[in-house]
Amino acid sequence: xxNALVAEDLSRSYGDxxxxxxxxxxxxxxxxxxxxxxxxxxxxxxVRALTGTTTPDSGxxxxxxxxxxxxxxxxxxxxxxAFSPPERLTGRELLEYYAGLYDHSRPVEDVLSEIGxxxxxxxxxxxxxxxxxxxxxxxxxLVNDPDLLFLDEPTTGIDPAxxxxxxxxxxDLADGGTTVFLTTHDMAxxxxxxxxxxxxxxxxxxxxxxxxxxxxxxxxxSRLVVExxxxxxxxxxxxxxxxxTSRTLTIHGIRPEKIGEAVAALERAxxxxxxxxxxxxxxxxxxxxxxxxxxxxxxxxxxxxR
Amino acid sequence: xxxxxxxxxxxEAAWHSFIRRRTAVFFTFFFPVILIxxxxxxxxxxxxxxxxxxxxxxxxxAGYLAVVVLFTPISRVGSxxxxxxxxxxxxxxxxxxxxxxxxxxxxxLVNAVLVGIASAILIAVLWALTDATFxxxxxxxxxxxxxxxxxxGIGAILGRVAxxxxxxxxxxxxxxxxxxxxxxxxxxxxxLPGWMGPVIDLLPLTYFSRGVREVTVAGGPxxxxxxxxxxxxxxxxxxxxxxxPETD
Numbered sequence: 001x002x003n004a005l006v007a008e009d010l011s012r013s014y015g016d017x018x019x020x021x022x023x024x025x026x027x028x029x030x031x032x033x034x035x036x037x038x039x040x041x042x043x044x045x046x047v048r049a050l051t052g053t054t055t056p057d058s059g060x061x062x063x064x065x066x067x068x069x070x071x072x073x074x075x076x077x078x079x080x081x082a083f084s085p086p087e088r089l090t091g092r093e094l095l096e097y098y099a100g101l102y103d104h105s106r107p108v109e110d111v112l113s114e115i116g117x118x119x120x121x122x123x124x125x126x127x128x129x130x131x132x133x134x135x136x137x138x139x140x141x142l143v144n145d146p147d148l149l150f151l152d153e154p155t156t157g158i159d160p161a162x163x164x165x166x167x168x169x170x171x172d173l174a175d176g177g178t179t180v181f182l183t184t185h186d187m188a189x190x191x192x193x194x195x196x197x198x199x200x201x202x203x204x205x206x207x208x209x210x211x212x213x214x215x216x217x218x219x220x221x222s223r224l225v226v227e228x229x230x231x232x233x234x235x236x237x238x239x240x241x242x243x244x245t246s247r248t249l250t251i252h253g254i255r256p257e258k259i260g261e262a263v264a265a266l267e268r269a270x271x272x273x274x275x276x277x278x279x280x281x282x283x284x285x286x287x288x289x290x291x292x293x294x295x296x297x298x299x300x301x302x303x304x305x306r
Numbered sequence: 307x308x309x310x311x312x313x314x315x316x317x318e319a320a321w322h323s324f325i326r327r328r329t330a331v332f333f334t335f336f337f338p339v340i341l342i343x344x345x346x347x348x349x350x351x352x353x354x355x356x357x358x359x360x361x362x363x364x365x366x367x368a369g370y371l372a373v374v375v376l377f378t379p380i381s382r383v384g385s386x387x388x389x390x391x392x393x394x395x396x397x398x399x400x401x402x403x404x405x406x407x408x409x410x411x412x413x414x415l416v417n418a419v420l421v422g423i424a425s426a427i428l429i430a431v432l433w434a435l436t437d438a439t440f441x442x443x444x445x446x447x448x449x450x451x452x453x454x455x456x457x458x459g460i461g462a463i464l465g466r467v468a469x470x471x472x473x474x475x476x477x478x479x480x481x482x483x484x485x486x487x488x489x490x491x492x493x494x495x496x497x498l499p500g501w502m503g504p505v506i507d508l509l510p511l512t513y514f515s516r517g518v519r520e521v522t523v524a525g526g527p528x529x530x531x532x533x534x535x536x537x538x539x540x541x542x543x544x545x546x547x548x549x550x551p552e553t554d
Contacts, residue, residue, distance in 0.1 A: 073403045080397040081394065085393065086319055087323075088323050089322055089323060094319075101315055101316070101402040101403060101404045
C-alpha cells in the first residue's frame with residue numbers, strides 16, 4: 001500500500017488533559033478517511049499533529065514519506081476548524097489571496113464554480129451567509145489542487161443543499177486521486193464519503209474500518225420504533241424482543257418484510273400509537289456504541305408514518 | 307511562486323482589509339491632524355518661559371512623528387496577530403508556502419505605507435499651522451520606514467504574548483505611552499532625573515527621535531542613530547516573526 005499519511009503512537013497533552021493517547025493510523029493515497037468522535041475527543045489536535053501545526057509529545061508523523069514540517073506545502077491543504085479568513089475581502093479576492101501563496105494554483109474561477117460561489121463571489125466575506133462563508137473557506141483549501149486535503153469539520157454551518165454539494169465535491173476530488181482526511185460530526189457525511197472511518201474517543205483511536213464493516217460489527221440490529229406509551233406486556237408472547245421507554249416501544253431485530261406482522265400485532269394488542277419507524281443500523285449507532293454515548297433510553301427515531 | 311509573490315499576495319490582502327475599514331482609515335490619518343492642532347497650535351507657551359512645550363515648535367516634529375511611528379504599527383500588528391489567532395488563520399497559513407518572515411514583512415510594508423502617509427500629513431499640518439522651521443530631509447524616509455519596522459516587530463511579539471485583541475491594545479498602551487514620553491520626544495532629557503539616562507538609551511524610540519531631530523533641525527550626525535535603529539529593527543523583526551504563532 002502506498003500511504004499518503006502515517007501516524008505512529010502519537011500522544012499529546014495540554015497540562016493534565018490528554019488530547020491524544022497513542023494514536024496510530026495510516027491513510028492510503030486516494031483514500032477518503034473520516035475521523036469521527038465526540039467534542040473534545042482530540043480530532044482537531046490529531047489534525048494539527050498530522051499537518052505539523054502542533055508537535056506531539058511523542059510519536060511520529062509521515063506525510064508522503066516526510067515529516068510534516070518538511071513536506072512540500074504545495075501538495076497539502078488544510079481547512080482548519082472554526083476558520084475565519086480576512087472578512088473585508090470578497091470571496092474572489094480571498095481565493096486569489098490564498099492562490100497567490102502557492103507555487104502553482106488553479107484558476108480561481110474554476111474553484112468558485114466548484115464550490116457554487118461563482119455568482120456570489122463579489123460580496124465581502126463578512127456579508128455572505130454562513131453557508132456561503134463556509135464554501136469560500138472550503139474553496140481556500142482547493143486553490144492549490146492538493147494531493148492531500150485536510151478538512152476539519154468542513155460542512156459545519158452549511159445548509160442541506162450546500163452539504164450535498166460539498167459532499168459531491170469531495171467525492172469528485174477523491175475520484176480525481178486526492179487523498180482526503182476529514183473530521184466530522186455528521187455521520188451520514190462520513191458514511192457517504194469515507195472509504196474508512198476512524199472513531200476517536202478520549203484521545204484514543206477506538207476503531208477503524210470501512211463504514212460497512214463498522215456497522216456490521218458494532219451497529220447492532222435493525223429495529224422498529226413505535227411511538228406509544230404502551231409497555232412491553234402486550235408483546236410478551238409475540239416472539240419479538242422488545243424494549244420500552246416511557247414514550248417508545250422498540251422491536252429489535254425485525255426484518256423489513258416482518259413489519260406488517262408487527263403492525264398487526266400492535267393492533268391485535270389494542271395498542272394505540274402515534275407513529276412508527278424502521279431503521280437499519282447506521283454509523284451513528286456505531287458512534288454511539290463505541291463512544292459510550294448511547295443513553296439509558298432508546299432514542300425516538302424520526303420519520304415515522306401513522 | 308517566489309517569496310516576493312507570496313509577500314505581495316499577503317500585502318495586498320492586508321492592504322485591502324485595512325482600507326475597507328473606514329473608521330480605522332479615518333482615525334489613522336486624522337490622528338496626526340488632531341495632534342498638531344492641539345499641541346502645536348492650541349497649547350501655547352507661557353511668555354515668561356514656563357508651561358508645556360517650551361522648546362521651539364520644530365523641536366517637537368520628532369515627537370509628533372514618533373507618535374505615528376510608534377502607535378500605528380505596534381497596535382495594528384499586535385491586533386492583527388490576535389485577530390489571526392482567533393480566526394485560526396495562522397494554522398491555515400502554516401500549511402502554505404508562506405513563511406513567517408514573509409507574513410511580517412508584508413504587514414510591515416502595509417504599516418510603513420500608512421505611517422508614511424500619516425507622517426506626510428503631519429509634516430504638512432505642522433508647516434501650515436505653526437511657525438516651525440525645519441529641513442524636509444529625504445533621510446526622514448529611512449527613519450520612518452525603519453522605525454515602523456521596529457514597532458511592527460514589537461507588535462508581533464505582543465500579539466503572541468497577549469491572548470486577545472483587548473489584551474494587545476492594553477499591552478501596547480502600557481509599553482508605548484511611557485516610551486513616548488521618555489524617548490527624547492516631547493520631554494527634553496534634562497527635565498528627567500539623571501539616573502534615567504541609561505533607561506532612555508535602551509528605548510528604540512530614542513534613536514528615532516534623536517536621528518529625526520538631527521536631520522530636520524539640528525543638522526548633526528545621524529548615522530549612529532540610524533544604524534542602531536536598523537539593528538533594532540532587524541532584531542525585533544526576526545524575533546517578531548519567530549514569535550508568530552502557528553496554532554496553540
